[in-house]
Structures are given as C-alpha cells and as structure tokens.
Amino acid sequence: MRDRLLAAEKVKAIDWRDGTLHLLDQRVLPFEETWHPYTTAEGVAEAIRTMVVRGAPAIGISAAYGIVLAVSDRLAEGGDWQMALEEDFDLLANSRPTAVNLFWALNRMRERLYRLKDHEDPLKVMEAEAVAIHLSDREANLTMAQLGAELIRKHQGNLQTVLTHCNTGALATGGFGTALGVIRAAHLEGMIERVYADETRPWLQGSRLTAWELVNEGIPVTLNADSAAAHLMKTKGITWVIVGADRITANGDVANKIGTYQLAVAAMHHGVRFMVVAPSSTIDMNLASGDDIPIEERDGRELLEVGGTRVGADVDAFNPVFDVTPADLIDAIVTEKGIVERPDTAKMALLMCRKRLH
Numbered sequence: 001m002r003d004r005l006l007a008a009e010k011v012k013a014i015d016w017r018d019g020t021l022h023l024l025d026q027r028v029l030p031f032e033e034t035w036h037p038y039t040t041a042e043g044v045a046e047a048i049r050t051m052v053v054r055g056a057p058a059i060g061i062s063a064a065y066g067i068v069l070a071v072s073d074r075l076a077e078g079g080d081w082q083m084a085l086e087e088d089f090d091l092l093a094n095s096r097p098t099a100v101n102l103f104w105a106l107n108r109m110r111e112r113l114y115r116l117k118d119h120e121d122p123l124k125v126m127e128a129e130a131v132a133i134h135l136s137d138r139e140a141n142l143t144m145a146q147l148g149a150e151l152i153r154k155h156q157g158n159l160q161t162v163l164t165h166c167n168t169g170a171l172a173t174g175g176f177g178t179a180l181g182v183i184r185a186a187h188l189e190g191m192i193e194r195v196y197a198d199e200t201r202p203w204l205q206g207s208r209l210t211a212w213e214l215v216n217e218g219i220p221v222t223l224n225a226d227s228a229a230a231h232l233m234k235t236k237g238i239t240w241v242i243v244g245a246d247r248i249t250a251n252g253d254v255a256n257k258i259g260t261y262q263l264a265v266a267a268m269h270h271g272v273r274f275m276v277v278a279p280s281s282t283i284d285m286n287l288a289s290g291d292d293i294p295i296e297e298r299d300g301r302e303l304l305e306v307g308g309t310r311v312g313a314d315v316d317a318f319n320p321v322f323d324v325t326p327a328d329l330i331d332a333i334v335t336e337k338g339i340v341e342r343p344d345t346a347k348m349a350l351l352m353c354r355k356r357l358h
C-alpha cells in the first residue's frame with residue numbers, strides 16, 4: 001500500500017531547494033499555479049499570515065524552513081546570532097495562532113539550536129532538522145492513510161460515501177494529506193464511492209483546493225455548500241465524515257476549520273461516523289481542553305467580499321476561522337502513533353506515550 005500511495009502523489013506545495021523556500025500560492029489556486037521564492041524569515045511569516053501557505057502541518061514545516069533562512073541571515077550579521085534569532089522565532093510564532101504544529105515545529109528547531117555543539121555547522125544542522133520535520137510529516141501521512149483506511153474497512157467494508165471539510169491534502173501537509181490521505185488510501189482500496197467536499201466558507205478551501213486535488217486524482221467528488229451537510233447526511237447515505245485538525249487537546253477536543261463542530265453534531269444525530277486525522281504534532285498535551293485553544297479571527301472582508309467585490313451589506317462581520325469539536329462527538333482520532341476510538345484524557349495520554357508506527 002505504501003508504494004501505491006507514493007505512486008499516487010501528484011501535488012506538492014512546499015519545496016526547499018538550494019537554500020530557498022518555494023511555496024505554491026494557495027490564494028490563487030485552482031486557476032493559477034504560481035510559486036514564490038522566500039529567502040527571509042520575515043517573508044515566510046508573511047506567507048503564513050496571508051495564507052500563501054496554509055494547513056496546520058504545512059505552516060509548521062514552512063516555519064521550520066523560515067528559521068533556517070533566519071540562521072543564515074543572523075550568522076552573516078555576526079555578533080550574538082543565537083540571541084538575535086529569538087526575534088525570528090517570535091515573528092514566525094505570531095503569524096497564526098490556532099494550529100499548534102507551528103509552535104511544535106518552532107520548539108523543535110529551538111531545541112536543536114540549544115543542543116548545537118562547537119564543532120557543528122549551525123546552518124547545516126538547522127537545515128537538516130527542518131528537512132527531518134518535513135520528511136517525518138510525509139511519513140506520518142502515509143501511516144495515517146493506511147490506519148484510517150483499515151478503520152473504515154473494520155467498521156463498514158462496503159462502498160463509502162464520505163463528507164470532508166476544508167483542505168487536508170497535499171496542499172496542507174508535507175506529504176499527501178491527513179483526512180484526504182485516508183480518503184486517498186480508501187479510494188486505492190476501492191472503498192470510496194463518492195466524496196462530498198464542503199465548499200468551506202469563507203476562504204473556500206473545499207471548492208478551490210480539495211475539489212482540485214481530488215479531481216486531479218480521479219477520485220469522484222461533488223461540491224456542496226457548507227449548509228447542505230446535514231441534508232446530505234440525511235439523503236445521500238454518508239457513512240463517514242473525515243476531517244483534519246489544527247490542535248487537539250489533552251482530553252481529545254479538536255480545533256479545526258470553522259464549521260467542523262456543526263458537522264460533528266449533525267453526524268451524531270444521523271448516526272454517521274466522525275473521524276479526525278492528524279499527526280501527533282497537532283496534539284497539544286499542555287492544554288486540558290478545547291476551551292483553552294486560541295481561535296483565530298480574520299478580517300471580516302473575507303465574509304463581506306467575494307473575489308474582492310463587496311457582496312455584503314454595510315455591517316460588521318464576525319469571522320472566527322476555527323471551532324472546537326468536543327471529544328464526545330468524535331468516533332476516532334487517527335494519528336501516526338495509532339488510533340484512539342472515543343477519545344478521552346486517559347486514552348490521549350496513553351497514545352502520546354507510544355512510539356510512531358513507522
């Protein structure tokens with residue numbers, strides 16, 4: 001299965017080449033495939049803030065490369081470069097607040113920095129650490145894809161009609177996806193009849209990115225308005241809702257793209273199974289519950305305008321871009337360390353003690 005999954009890989013959004021970070025501009029997909037080069041931490045922070053790159057694992061990986069760029073600049077400046085680097089860590093950490101992968105990757109880079117030995121080349125070591133973060137996310141995607149597909153087979157072996165939200169594919173990760181990775185693996189196993197993709201207002205990650213990734217791979221996909229989801233569950237035989245996550249707390253609560261919570265409520269009502277797929281870098285054991293997760297609020301213009309044209313009345317708009325799904329609405333959290341069914345604090349703690357399965 002691993003080889004078949006790798007052979008099916010088509011899209012990538014992050015490319016580290018010759019000391020430069022190249023990012024596929026997700027703001028203009030699917031109509032334009034434009035890559036931008038980044039050579040400074042400042043540029044990478046801006047790319048994360050403005051969502052040139054987005055998706056929890058992808059922003060963590062980009063931030064790690066941002067630190068490599070900063071190390072190169074700070075070394076060239078001379079002086080106490082390690083002290084000066086703290087400014088770059090802060091800049092990147094302040095680019096977006098909700099996805100914990102960003103802080104996880106920055107912490108990992110900082111820890112590696114503290115372990116630097118006198119004989120080591122700082123730039124080479126930090127670059128190797130960023131590349132390792134990138135590659136391990138790709139490996140995690142592969143493991144989760146297989147585990148998630150097995151879980152689907154275990155519960156219902158027949159053809160599945162699944163609903164997904166936001167974009168959790170190659171564009172959002174270092175590999176080919178979390179929730180979308182599971183959907184890909186299940187498709188390769190002949191288990192997917194159709195995927196319904198929520199359009200994911202207001203940024204349209206579903207209609208612009210998920211639909212594009214799936215149609216490119218020949219996976220049957222139909223787009224629907226977010227508000228059609230409960231109706232689809234009632235009328236279209238949806239068997240699974242499969243989503244990613246931006247932060248999972250110690251009790252198994254899940255922050256993900258706004259609209260995920262109402263999907264979980266509707267899924268529970270309709271007896272539809274609800275799967276969350278995320279690498280362990282998305283799990284924040286420092287927060288007891290989802291109540292503690294900072295929820296990003298973006299500019300109201302994302303709601304009031306479409307393609308830069310005003311469509312809303314002259315009012316204020318409230319635009320929280322994530323919400324929290326309580327653990328008791330979740331059937332399974334699939335990670336590269338294993339699966340937690342009906343998550344709670346004890347099961348999450350046990351999971352985090354395990355080694356990765358690859």
Ligand code: MRU
Nearest residue numbers: 054055056166168172244245257
């Ligand atoms: O605002 P975005 O597009 O960065 O939000 C992304 C999501 O909410 C994804 O579902 C989540 O990051 C999981 S991606 C593997």
